[in-house]
Amino acid sequence: MSPLLSVPGFAISLDRAMKAIRTRAVGRAFCSTANLGAGFDVFGLALNRYSDTVNVRVTSGKKIRIIVRGPEGRNIPVEVGKNSAGPPAAELARKARLKKGLEIIVEKRVPHGLGLGSSGATAAACTMVVNALLDLGLSNDELVQIASLGEKAVAGTPHADNVAASLLGGFVIVYDWPLRTISLKPPHGLAVVVTTPQLPVQFQKTRKARKIIPEKIPVKNAVLNLGRASAMAAAFAKGDIRLIGTGMEDQIAEPYRKDLITGYDDVRRMGLEAGAAGISISGAGPSLVALVDGDNHEPRLVAQAMVRAFAQNSVRSTSFVARPAQGASMVKMV
Amino acid sequence: MSPLLSVPGFAISLDRAMKAIRTRAVGRAFCSTANLGAGFDVFGLALNRYSDTVNVRVTSGKKIRIIVRGPEGRNIPVEVGKNSAGPPAAELARKARLKKGLEIIVEKRVPHGLGLGSSGATAAACTMVVNALLDLGLSNDELVQIASLGEKAVAGTPHADNVAASLLGGFVIVYDWPLRTISLKPPHGLAVVVTTPQLPVQFQKTRKARKIIPEKIPVKNAVLNLGRASAMAAAFAKGDIRLIGTGMEDQIAEPYRKDLITGYDDVRRMGLEAGAAGISISGAGPSLVALVDGDNHEPRLVAQAMVRAFAQNSVRSTSFVARPAQGASMVKMV
Numbered sequence: 179m180s181p182l183l184s185v186p187g188f189a190i191s192l193d194r195a196m197k198a199i200r201t202r203a204v205g206r207a208f209c210s211t212a213n214l215g216a217g218f219d220v221f222g223l224a225l226n227r228y229s230d231t232v233n234v235r236v237t238s239g240k241k242i243r244i245i246v247r248g249p250e251g252r253n254i255p256v257e258v259g260k261n262s263a264g265p266p267a268a269e270l271a272r273k274a275r276l277k278k279g280l281e282i283i284v285e286k287r288v289p290h291g292l293g294l295g296s297s298g299a300t301a302a303a304c305t306m307v308v309n310a311l312l313d314l315g316l317s318n319d320e321l322v323q324i325a326s327l328g329e330k331a332v333a334g335t336p337h338a339d340n341v342a343a344s345l346l347g348g349f350v351i352v353y354d355w356p357l358r359t360i361s362l363k364p365p366h367g368l369a370v371v372v373t374t375p376q377l378p379v380q381f382q383k384t385r386k387a388r389k390i391i392p393e394k395i396p397v398k399n400a401v402l403n404l405g406r407a408s409a410m411a412a413a414f415a416k417g418d419i420r421l422i423g424t425g426m427e428d429q430i431a432e433p434y435r436k437d438l439i440t441g442y443d444d445v446r447r448m449g450l451e452a453g454a455a456g457i458s459i460s461g462a463g464p465s466l467v468a469l470v471d472g473d474n475h476e477p478r479l480v481a482q483a484m485v486r487a488f489a490q491n492s493v494r495s496t497s498f499v500a501r502p503a504q505g506a507s508m509v510k511m512v
Numbered sequence: 513m514s515p516l517l518s519v520p521g522f523a524i525s526l527d528r529a530m531k532a533i534r535t536r537a538v539g540r541a542f543c544s545t546a547n548l549g550a551g552f553d554v555f556g557l558a559l560n561r562y563s564d565t566v567n568v569r570v571t572s573g574k575k576i577r578i579i580v581r582g583p584e585g586r587n588i589p590v591e592v593g594k595n596s597a598g599p600p601a602a603e604l605a606r607k608a609r610l611k612k613g614l615e616i617i618v619e620k621r622v623p624h625g626l627g628l629g630s631s632g633a634t635a636a637a638c639t640m641v642v643n644a645l646l647d648l649g650l651s652n653d654e655l656v657q658i659a660s661l662g663e664k665a666v667a668g669t670p671h672a673d674n675v676a677a678s679l680l681g682g683f684v685i686v687y688d689w690p691l692r693t694i695s696l697k698p699p700h701g702l703a704v705v706v707t708t709p710q711l712p713v714q715f716q717k718t719r720k721a722r723k724i725i726p727e728k729i730p731v732k733n734a735v736l737n738l739g740r741a742s743a744m745a746a747a748f749a750k751g752d753i754r755l756i757g758t759g760m761e762d763q764i765a766e767p768y769r770k771d772l773i774t775g776y777d778d779v780r781r782m783g784l785e786a787g788a789a790g791i792s793i794s795g796a797g798p799s800l801v802a803l804v805d806g807d808n809h810e811p812r813l814v815a816q817a818m819v820r821a822f823a824q825n826s827v828r829s830t831s832f833v834a835r836p837a838q839g840a841s842m843v844k845m846v
Contacts, residue, residue, distance in 0.1 A: 220739035351746060353739025358758060360746050393730060397764060400734040405554035405687025407738050408745035412685060412694050415749030424692060430731060 215426030215458035222343030262328030298340025301328025347505030423455025441491030452483035549760030556677030596662030632674025635662025681839030757789025775825030786817035
């Protein structure tokens with residue numbers, strides 16, 4: 179034991195002093211795809227294509243101020259109650275009994291309105307950064323629950339699938355209340371093809387996409403999702419991409435949401451024919467996500483097939499191939 | 513390559529001759545617990561406590577005849593359309609274009625009406641035996657689907673969770689249609705406590721227990737089950753008994769079925785306090801099933817706590833400790 183640690187009082191003072199000088203922290207979190215078909219509101223997978231960076235500074239005021247910049251920053255609200263960084267930051271400040279203000283600069287690089295968890299990436303990055311800055315030492319499950327408050331601000335319900343993936347990385351199952359998470363390392367070789375039809379981005383898209391789902395569903399449909407989602411979870415744990423794909427069909431949201439996506443059935447069929455293990459709507463859409471065993475199939479062929487299928491339905495689309503991403507990470511803290 | 517195999521015609525004749533003399537086969541299958549809470553209609557776990565033995569003989573007639581014997585054989589119907597061995601045997605005979613009859617002797621040792629998959633054990637044993645006898649060579653998934661026809665005869669719906677567990681052994685996820693299965697080896701050390709309240713066994717209990725579940729459920733309840741069942745599947749794959757237990761809560765059937773079980777909430781609470789990882793109704797009840805990490809907790813203490821809790825509610829009960837069982841197996845074929 180070092181002499182320093184043998185003088186607890188001094189060590190604590192030093193610790194507090196060190197905390198006091200932490201005034202600025204920067205972190206980033208990747209985008210994600212949620213649901214993956216059967217795992218409606220409970221599965222998330224972080225994708226290494228886009229990330230949001232959040233730069234938080236403790237200020238002398240008492241308010242939280244949000245500034246949004248970056249290539250995808252236009253049309254993103256800056257009000258604390260409407261930006262997904264706001265409610266998590268406010269909750270963390272409350273928990274820390276912070277007497278000061280926070281300035282949050284969001285460098286927005288995740289495009290919004292496409293079904294890639296844009297609001298979730300911001301909420302995840304902000305939650306991670308403010309937790310570190312205020313030295314709250316919260317557990318992963320607590321962080322995910324707090325980050326989900328940001329989704330509530332944007333989508334009307336505190337769904338935690340995207341924020342969990344952006345915070346923890348890889349494949350995540352979110353369940354129960356208070357919220358719990360299980361992280362599984364995605365199989366080596368898993369490639370993720372995201373194909374986005376160029377449909378007009380709707381105002382409050384996620385909120386609307388949630389509203390078209392009926393409040394009640396037949397038990398037999400719930401059972402279909404239950405079995406498929408469980409199969410997918412087991413398959414992720416086993417690292418079997420083909421088996422994961424067998425569960426990527428949803429009876430809760432997709433039957434309603436697919437009507438918003440012209441050509442959905444064709445794109446799904448042609449993507450599967452081109453080698454995808456499974457295809458579903460990414461989050462609330464309109465992007466479609468295909469999981470591909472990259473060791474045995476060429477993801478770009480899947481991407482091309484999906485774009486072609488959209489074209490046959492007179493819809494222009496773009497596609498990219500991503501890999502699972504790591505969780506949110508600190509860039510710096512001063 | 514042997515000289516015999518180099519003469520295909522002869523080899524086939526011999527093979528046919530060998531098939532022709534197969535006239536009798538005996539096999540057995542263990543009982544099981546279904547649902548395990550969140551996995552309503554999709555999870556099954558075979559238990560090594562009781563098994564049914566089925567002895568099938570090809571007869572000169574054209575009919576299927578069922579005879580039921582054994583310590584649990586009373587009050588079991590012998591009509592082909594009402595005994596769970598009947599419909600699977602009829603379907604397999606049809607597939608094999610059998611021109612003869614079958615005599616099926618069921619040695620019934622799994623008690624019925626307790627929620628231990630009694631009809632499923634008979635259906636599984638019969639399906640396995642007849643498949644072998646008629647040399648149909650069906651896949652596991654096909655066998656499970658055919659065995660589930662036996663459940664339809666008894667319960668009104670072809671639920672496949674019990675038959676899948678009895679056929680394949682261990683922990684099984686059943687999903688999709690046509691049906692698929694995933695088998696996972698249960699964690700070493702998993703002990704299963706089954707506690708049965710001595711309530712009067714109801715006529716057509718499973719059929720009634722299914723009817724009290726509403727046809728539709730709120731999406732938010734489906735999502736709770738989805739997340740928990742997925743967590744359980746991942747936890748079985750990881751071999752983490754404590755984590756399995758976190759998912760053992762059901763929003764589909766238990767809220768309705770538990771009212772049929774006096775003392776349910778107390779028994780569940782006291783069993784958990786005594787060290788169970790999770791507790792739920794076993795299948796359609798009235799037994800309750802507790803999963804226990806036998807390496808770190810004493811299953812008998814859980815059993816005692818559950819029996820005590822029932823007693824405090826003026827309900828007599830019995831309890832046993834089982835382990836996961838292997839799948840259905842042939843005893844002999846002549």
